[in-house]
Amino acid sequence: MILASIGLILLIAGVICDVFGAIGMHRFDNFYLRLHAATVGTIGGKFYPLIGVALIAADMRLWPIAGIALLSALLVMITAPVGSHALAFAAAEKNLVPIEKNEFTGDSR
Amino acid sequence: MRARLAGMLMLGMIIICLAYFLRSLFTSTPEISSLGKFYLQNSYLGERSAGSPEVVTSILWDYRGLDTYFETAVLFLAIISAVSVFRNMEHREVGDGFTGITKTGIKLVAFVTFVTSASVAFHGHLTPGGGFQGGSILAAVSLLVIAGFSKGALEGNGITKDRALAIRTLGLAIITAVAFYPLLEGFNFMQNLPVYPVRIRGLLISGSLLLYNVAEFLAVGAGFTIIFLLLSLPEVRRE
Numbered sequence: 293m294i295l296a297s298i299g300l301i302l303l304i305a306g307v308i309c310d311v312f313g314a315i316g317m318h319r320f321d322n323f324y325l326r327l328h329a330a331t332v333g334t335i336g337g338k339f340y341p342l343i344g345v346a347l348i349a350a351d352m353r354l355w356p357i358a359g360i361a362l363l364s365a366l367l368v369m370i371t372a373p374v375g376s377h378a379l380a381f382a383a384a385e386k387n388l389v390p391i392e393k394n395e396f397t398g399d400s401r
Numbered sequence: 402m403r404a405r406l407a408g409m410l411m412l413g414m415i416i417i418c419l420a421y422f423l424r425s426l427f428t429s430t431p432e433i434s435s436l437g438k439f440y441l442q443n444s445y446l447g448e449r450s451a452g453s454p455e456v457v458t459s460i461l462w463d464y465r466g467l468d469t470y471f472e473t474a475v476l477f478l479a480i481i482s483a484v485s486v487f488r489n490m491e492h493r494e495v496g497d498g499f500t501g502i503t504k505t506g507i508k509l510v511a512f513v514t515f516v517t518s519a520s521v522a523f524h525g526h527l528t529p530g531g532g533f534q535g536g537s538i539l540a541a542v543s544l545l546v547i548a549g550f551s552k553g554a555l556e557g558n559g560i561t562k563d564r565a566l567a568i569r570t571l572g573l574a575i576i577t578a579v580a581f582y583p584l585l586e587g588f589n590f591m592q593n594l595p596v597y598p599v600r601i602r603g604l605l606i607s608g609s610l611l612l613y614n615v616a617e618f619l620a621v622g623a624g625f626t627i628i629f630l631l632l633s634l635p636e637v638r639r640e
Contacts, residue, residue, distance in 0.1 A: 367513060374506030378499055378549075 295351040302344030309336025323389040327376050334372040339365050440464065452599040453526040453607035461531065462613045466591040470580055473617065477573055480624045484566065487631040498550040507549035514542050522618035526607035532617025539618065540625030552633045562630050565623040572620030579612045 309332055316329025346361035383389040433441070443449045444459040451459030461469050498504065522535025546555050556562075583592040597608035 367510065370506055370509055374503055374510075378503045381500055381503070 293351065295347045299344035299347035299351065302340045302347070306337050306341030306344065309333065309340070313337055322392070323383060324380060324391070327380055331372060331376045334368065334376075339368050339372070342368065451593055451607065451610065452605070453610050455526055455528060457529065458526050458531050458610055458614070459607070462610050463591075463593045463608075466580070466593075466613075469613075470576065470591065473573065473576060473620065476621070476624060477569070480569065480627055483628055483631060484562070487634070490631075490634050498554070503549050507545050511542050511545050514538060514545065518542065518618075518622070522614055523611070525614035526610040527605065532614040533621050535614070535618045536621025536623075537625060539622030540629060543626040544629045547629055547633045552630060555630070560626065560630075562627055565626045565630070568623035569620050569627065572616045572618070572623065575616035576613060576620070579609050579616070 313329050313333025313336070316332065317326055320326045320329055342361045342365035346358045346365065349355075349358040349361060384391060440456050440460055444451050444456045445454045451463040453459040453463075499507075518535045518538035518541075520535075521530035521538060522532055525531035525535065543555055543560065580591045583596040584590055586596055588596050591609075593608040593610070597612070598606070599608055600606065
């Protein structure tokens with residue numbers, strides 16, 4: 293019961309993150325900002341709901357579903373940061389998208 | 402004005418989708434056609450059994466096996482023609498892949514994807530999936546390696562175009578041999594059950610379905626790998 297409640301809370305949090313990610317994708321006008329919104333959508337809107345599904349399934353003693361959900365969550369946790377890192381790296385390295393203000397060095401290029 | 406039009410369009414699409422999915426609440430459930438009933442009743446238990454609880458695979462490789470056989474042949478011809486189009490391209494190497502973060506992530510994901518592809522293909526006669534699906538996932542592994550590392554990394558580990566073509570031909574040869582063997586025994590072309598055993602030592606292999614799935618897995622995986630290798634040839638820049 294407690295596990296299912298926590299899972300439900302995670303699912304709802306995932307819905308909220310997905311909505312914020314969608315709004316960000318629509319409203320942000322920069323490639324890097326949009327990448328941030330997309331990552332909010334994948335980590336917050338996919339990773340946490342999958343953990344929530346695993347918890348709900350564990351509460352209902354559906355162990356195969358819980359295992360698959362946990363495995364999918366692990367894969368999402370690996371692929372989403374790697375994918376956004378690769379996109380940002382490629383865009384910055386080849387100067388496809390100019391960086392307006394570099395937070396690390398302070399100058400803009 | 403355009404934003405409002407887009408909003409109206411989206412609203413309309415949502416309403417249409419809702420109506421489509423909710424329509425089953427208001428109409429009676431559709432009848433299963435007689436052919437569908439035949440497949441459902443016979444694929445595992447009936448008299449004309451294919452020995453497989455997975456109805457889609459038994460239709461693909463047993464009841465409608467001839468269709469799939471020539472489909473595989475067509476795919477083989479397409480890959481042969483791609484190889485012949487690209488036969489004079491030079492091999493040259495540009496770039497050395499992504500950062501270490503990406504490479505580590507790709508190593509993990511590629512391993513998991515490889516295991517998944519094998520599981521999808523070898524369980525094709527038990528669970529949804531099969532040779533073509535498993536082979537496509539296998540080819541995705543090679544595409545991952547090409548994207549994250551380089552074309553040379555794949556070829557340096559022994560997966561060259563010629564070797565992939567050999568594996569592709571081997572898979573097709575296995576399919577042809579399994580399809581023609583019942584003729585020698587006096588049965589029909591691509592016949593499944595009396596010719597091949599349903600179980601080996603209690604393990605359900607569904608006659609020839611497992612053989613076809615494994616062969617198609619090799620053929621499709623290697624075939625798409627060839628295509629990805631050819632398409633990832635770097636363009637030559639003319640000065």
